[in-house]
Amino acid sequence: MNLVGSFFGSSIGRKIIMALTGVILIGFVVVHLVGNLQIFQHPDQINGYAQFLHQLGPLLWVARIGLIAAALLHIWAATVLTLENKRARGGDYAFKHTIQATFASRAMRWTGVVVLAFLIYHLAHFTFGVVQTETFKDTPPLNHYLMQNDYRVAGFTVVKAGADVANVHSMVILGFQHKAVAVFYIVAVGLLSLHLLHGFNSLFQSLGLRNAKWSGLLHKAALALCVVYFLGNLAIPGAVLTGKLRPQTAKVAAPAQR
Amino acid sequence: MVAASTPPSLSVTLRVWRQAGPKTLGQFKDYAAKDLNPNMSFLEMLDVVNDGLTIKGEEPIAFAHDCREGICGTCSLTINGKPHGPGRAIATCQTYLRSFRDGDIIVVEPFRAAAFPLVKDLVVDRTSFDQIMQAGGFITARAGSAPEANGLPIAKGVADLAMDAAQCIGCGACVAACKNASAMLFVSAKVGHLGLLPQGQAERDRRVLAMVHTMDEAGFGSCTNQYECSAACPKTISHDFIARLNRDYLGATLRRAFQPEAATTDGGGA
Numbered sequence A: 001m002n003l004v005g006s007f008f009g010s011s012i013g014r015k016i017i018m019a020l021t022g023v024i025l026i027g028f029v030v031v032h033l034v035g036n037l038q039i040f041q042h043p044d045q046i047n048g049y050a051q052f053l054h055q056l057g058p059l060l061w062v063a064r065i066g067l068i069a070a071a072l073l074h075i076w077a078a079t080v081l082t083l084e085n086k087r088a089r090g091g092d093y094a095f096k097h098t099i100q101a102t103f104a105s106r107a108m109r110w111t112g113v114v115v116l117a118f119l120i121y122h123l124a125h126f127t128f129g130v131v132q133t134e135t136f137k138d139t140p141p142l143n144h145y146l147m148q149n150d151y152r153v154a155g156f157t158v159v160k161a162g163a164d165v166a167n168v169h170s171m172v173i174l175g176f177q178h179k180a181v182a183v184f185y186i187v188a189v190g191l192l193s194l195h196l197l198h199g200f201n202s203l204f205q206s207l208g209l210r211n212a213k214w215s216g217l218l219h220k221a222a223l224a225l226c227v228v229y230f231l232g233n234l235a236i237p238g239a240v241l242t243g244k245l246r247p248q249t250a251k252v253a254a255p256a257q258r
Numbered sequence B: 001m002v003a004a005s006t007p008p009s010l011s012v013t014l015r016v017w018r019q020a021g022p023k024t025l026g027q028f029k030d031y032a033a034k035d036l037n038p039n040m041s042f043l044e045m046l047d048v049v050n051d052g053l054t055i056k057g058e059e060p061i062a063f064a065h066d067c068r069e070g071i072c073g074t075c076s077l078t079i080n081g082k083p084h085g086p087g088r089a090i091a092t093c094q095t096y097l098r099s100f101r102d103g104d105i106i107v108v109e110p111f112r113a114a115a116f117p118l119v120k121d122l123v124v125d126r127t128s129f130d131q132i133m134q135a136g137g138f139i140t141a142r143a144g145s146a147p148e149a150n151g152l153p154i155a156k157g158v159a160d161l162a163m164d165a166a167q168c169i170g171c172g173a174c175v176a177a178c179k180n181a182s183a184m185l186f187v188s189a190k191v192g193h194l195g196l197l198p199q200g201q202a203e204r205d206r207r208v209l210a211m212v213h214t215m216d217e218a219g220f221g222s223c224t225n226q227y228e229c230s231a232a233c234p235k236t237i238s239h240d241f242i243a244r245l246n247r248d249y250l251g252a253t254l255r256r257a258f259q260p261e262a263a264t265t266d267g268g269g270a
Helices: A003-009 A011-040 A043-055 A058-089 A108-127 A168-176 A179-206 A212-241 A249-256 B042-055 B127-136 B156-166 B173-177 B184-196 B204-217 B228-232 B240-258
Strands: A151-153 A156-159 B010-018 B027-036 B105-109 B118-120
Touching (some): A003 A011, A003 B240, A011 A168, A011 A179, A011 A212, A011 B240, A043 A156, A043 A168, A058 A108, A108 A168, A108 A179, A168 A179, A179 B240, B127 B184, B127 B204, B173 B228, B184 B204, B184 B228
Antiparallel strands (some): A151 A156
């Protein structure tokens, strides 16, 4: 069998695909969260950051296509393996018993499905502006924000002061002022954290990089990652719901009058 | 020292899966097992119940058993949802009635896996394990007289680990306990056992690829890293061997993909 056939055609190969795409997706959600936390700084930060990402142009598309491919492969492997696993059991046990499998591990399939539903809403909300259109970054007045200071990445100015950029800061806050939306986000990232808890542990096993000697430390690291990830994600809608984060309307209106 | 008195007897209700054959529908049937000695093994209790059924002219319960000392891997049964019953590191034949309480209802099912088709009642066909072994669970070695004991040096730690893996008795409890009916623990033990030892090196890559391929073909599920297998294993084989199998499989796949092909198979020349 050739290399592609070995990975896509065998059970262990599919698990390796699952693990490797999982690594990419974990990397993405962590970086995404770190970027989002800039919302707690001056609006220049997250607006400049969003503008910077858009300026990447073709590079942004390379990243997007890579992420879409990783997500699709992850979902494909999960679906195929799940169907095979159901078939492998044949008739179910009348007396169902779990010896020690964790709740997170047994919930992977439905936490995965909820996270997918969340992902679709999230893209429709903040990327395409199909839902909650009135507070989308391309909808006036949120399509104008005047940068007050330079936005720097690694010491280089990537967005200059005075640049007219989209107001992502206000979009996010106005979006989360819908209580149901904010609660859905919190629940979804909670389930995603649970998904990551088993996923992070599991990917090391699938890649053959785990044993009893360090599985304890690995589990603690996974738990810490998931708790910090959840709290970081909880902070944004949480701060909007409790009124700690408010949109800065005065600065939104100013450049629109130019 | 002899016990002062015989332990109090106990009575249980067995809810047993009865199925006349692979093509017929099965169902649970209750049997009252009364006045049992708590020091009987689970299989001895089934013998007693079967004696009663035979006397009444009913079909006895079919179940697999052989050595009755935990080393052959023949006995199976899922007792209250757990292969080999409630204990740890024991087979069904080493499960004693003292593990249960008087008046318990005990659900007894066969190992359920598509790759272990049911033969009758509690007996399943584990030929798929034999097929996996035939695919690579051996070394192609000269079968002469025993070699000099220390002719082939093996580090103590490696020998110990290989012996841990070699303890696998091929009972199939890992498959029965796994939520996905995966045979990964069994295959990893066999691949690990031979792959750790110098005698197994020559065929190491071929072995892991062939055994995993045969495992997939037989219709076993895949590993979701929940480790129900090692928890149910009567020989407590560690799921660390599964990580090792994954590593071996990945390495063998890459090595095979980029290996140049031999021009001839007749030993060169021409």
